[in-house]
Each structure stands twice: as structure tokens, then as C-alpha cells.
């Protein structure tokens with residue numbers, strides 16, 4: 001913990017700790033400084049220059065996300081000079097951007113660059129680059145949609161993949177106007193050891209990296225976000241189901257999720273298409289011969305929809321018959337990491353005390 005100091009931000013005296021950045025002090029005091037390359041989960045780099053502020057006695061504007069406070073420092077976060085600089089920086093970003101930026105929907109209307117362009121009333125300049133420099137949807141990854149025409153080289157994807165996921169897929173290659181994000185040494189994402197977690201898309205502030213499955217499906221204001229807990233394993237990650245017209249159209253990270261923050265694995269982020277799949281089982285089925293109590297046909301016969309009591313009674317009778325005829329160890333019980341602790345406890349009791357076998361395992365190692 002650094003020593004207690006006092007700084008002045010926009011005319012207000014604020015207590016701070018020596019060593020804090022201007023941005024962190026401002027945020028904790030409720031003063032908004034716009035950011036693009038900065039994300040609270042990632043190492044600050046100060047490269048986009050959107051968070052610049054005026055620090056008295058400093059010749060140049062300083063990036064608030066990396067500049068440390070000092071006792072007595074006087075800071076202006078929204079002076080004429082600061083706003084002009086941010087506007088100019090945005091203009092330079094948009095100059096190297098597709099002409100449709102201000103109506104672009106690649107990130108479902110939740111693009112941080114677009115929001116700032118509206119806030120600072122900056123449009124794509126006439127003198128900017130025309131046309132697309134890169135192939136749209138350029139990577140064969142089935143889950144992450146890549147359109148580097150919309151990239152602002154903020155490097156959040158590079159840091160998210162390295163610091164959150166530990167895969168180091170993305171890098172920055174070339175210099176100057178040719179600078180761009182590449183996977184590995186310029187190969188596809190999967191060739192560069194990508195495991196399709198989607199962290200890079202979740203942290204990308206523009207539509208350069210986005211989720212393929214939800215591309216152009218719904219705009220941000222059309223969906224209702226429902227926070228839920230993932231059922232794929234026992235970690236208990238939380239995220240937001242994005243629901244439109246009663247259907248789940250996307251999973252997005254919820255930065256306030258206590259266990260996982262923004263991080264999700266490929267199953268949690270992209271394994272939601274089973275929810276409305278026509279092949280999804282929504283009620284129990286049994287083979288017709290079991291229902292009729294007749295002999296088992298060679299092909300085991302057709303499936304018939306039944307209610308839960310009927311299905312459970314047939315399963316119980318079959319388990320009892322196997323135990324009584326061949327002994328308790330002829331039965332094995334496989335539980336699931338998707339079950340609650342209490343449910344797994346009950347399965348343990350069922351296996352050892354009802355059936356009388358220690359043949360019980362779970363699927364958490366899958």
C-alpha cells in the first residue's frame with residue numbers, strides 16, 4: 001500500500017495512494033475517463049491514447065491508464081485540449097476503418113469505438129483509406145469471426161489470449177501502416193494453438209473479433225440478458241444468456257461473475273445451440289418392448305415418449321432385476337459434474353446402500 005496523497009481532478013480534491021494510476025484514482029472517485037485499449041483485467045499498455053488527460057506542469061498529455069499520480073498533482077480530464085486530442089485520435093482510427101463504421105453492426109451494436117465516435121461526434125474522414133484492406137471473416141475458426149478491417153490495434157486480444165487463457169495465439173506483426181494482428185507466425189488461429197474459448201472476441205472493443213454463431217442475429221438493445229450458472233462442469237462459471245423472442249441467441253461474459261469474471265471455455269461460451277435444437281430430448285423415451293413387457297426384438301424396437309414415472313419405474317425394475325440376478329457388482333453408476341453436490345451425494349448413497357456396489361464414477365474428467 002503506497003502512502004496517502006492528495007490530487008486534484010477537475011477541480012475536486014481526491015485522496016489517492018502513491019503509485020496508483022490517474023485512471024484508477026479517477027474511476028474510484030466516479031470521474032469517467034474514456035478508454036479503449038485499457039481493460040481492468042489486462043496489463044495496461046497506454047497505446048491507444050484515448051484516455052489522455054492534461055497534467056499541470058507536464059508538457060504533453062498523458063495516458064491516464066499508465067501515468068502514476070503524485071502528491072499535489074492537478075489533472076484535467078475533459079479540457080478543450082484533451083477533448084480535441086481524443087477526437088483527433090478517434091479520427092485517425094476511423095481513417096483506417098471501413099466507411100460503414102458508424103452504422104456497422106459487427107459487434108451487435110455494442111462497439112466501444114462506435115460509442116466514442118458518437119460521443120465525440122467524429123465521423124469517418126473523407127481522406128481516410130477507402131475499401132477493405134483485409135478479407136472479411138478471414139479465419140476458418142468455427143466460433144470466432146475475424147474481420148481485421150475493423151481492428152484498431154489496441155492489443156486487448158493479444159493480452160486476453162496470453163494473460164487470461166495462456167495460449168499466446170495473437171501477436172502484432174509489421175510496422176507503421178502495415179502493422180496488423182496475426183495468429184502465430186501468420187497462420188490460422190487453430191494452427192496457432194487456439195482453443196476457441198472466445199476470450200479474444202469478448203475483450204475486443206470493436207467488431208474485429210466477434211462471435212460467429214451470433215453474427216447479425218440480434219442487436220444489443222434487442223436482447224434481454226439473463227445471468228445464469230453454466231451447467232457443463234462443477235466450476236460454476238456465470239455468464240449472461242442473451243435472449244431474443246424467447247430464444248437464446250448468444251452467451252456473453254459477465255465481468256462481475258464471481259468465479260470466472262470474463263473468462264469462459266468453449267463449451268460455456270459457444271455450447272448453447274442444443275437449447276432450441278429440434279433433436280433435443282425434452283421428455284423420457286423408452287423402447288416399446290419394455291413398455292409392453294414383450295420379448296426384446298433384434299433391433300430393440302422403436303422409441304416411445306412416456307412420462308417420468310413410467311420411465312423411472314422401468315429403470316428401477318431393470319436395475320433390481322440385474323442386481324438380484326447377477327449380483328450388485330453387475331451394476332455401475334455414472335454420475336455427472338453437471339449435477340449439484342447434493343445430487344451426487346444421493347447417487348453415492350443410491351450406489352452403495354441401495355444397489356450395494358462401489359462401482360460409482362463421474363464424468364468430470366471428460
Ligand code: SF4
Nearest residue numbers: 161194195197198200
Ligand atoms: S479463442 Fe481463446 S485461445 Fe483462441 S485466440 Fe481467442 S483467446 Fe486465444
Ligand code: SF4
Nearest residue numbers: 151152154155157204
Ligand atoms: S482485434 Fe480487436 S482486440 Fe485485437 S487489436 Fe484489433 S481491435 Fe484490439
